[in-house]
Amino acid sequence: MLRGTSSANAAAQKSSHKQLNTNIKGTRMANKYKIIYDREACIGAFACAAAAPDMWLFADDGKADLKTATFNPATKKWELIIDEADYDDNQAAAEACPVYVIKIVKIDENGNEIEEKKEE
Numbered sequence: 001m002l003r004g005t006s007s008a009n010a011a012a013q014k015s016s017h018k019q020l021n022t023n024i025k026g027t028r029m030a031n032k033y034k035i036i037y038d039r040e041a042c043i044g045a046f047a048c049a050a051a052a053p054d055m056w057l058f059a060d061d062g063k064a065d066l067k068t069a070t071f072n073p074a075t076k077k078w079e080l081i082i083d084e085a086d087y088d089d090n091q092a093a094a095e096a097c098p099v100y101v102i103k104i105v106k107i108d109e110n111g112n113e114i115e116e117k118k119e120e
């Protein structure tokens with residue numbers, strides 16, 4: 001009986017340890033994303049601002065501004081790195097945009113785009 005209990009405890013400890021490793025790995029490997037915004041093609045519908053009002057703002061020229069984004073002269077698009085915590089709201093903004101000018105890509109620690117694996 002004792003042996004069974006001990007074995008059960010060992011299994012529980014192993015499971016707990018496994019969970020801890022997952023959590024540590026999850027923290028270390030926190031997902032990062034890059035919003036790529038083609039402001040030139042924005043038609044000022046402001047669905048983005050409705051979906052993520054903390055990030056998307058009305059600008060005087062009738063287009064949306066992505067708060068704290070920087071302009072990439074090579075692509076002529078605005079870019080902003082975000083954490084997992086800001087992903088859902090901005091993904092909702094991207095999906096709400098009627099002209100699909102907001103793109104969100106997953107990036108690695110060097111800022112390179114990560115290809116999402118397709119399900120088979």
Ligand code: SF4
Nearest residue numbers: 042043045046048097
């Ligand atoms: S939803 Fe799209 S088109 Fe409308 S303001 Fe936002 S970025 Fe521009």
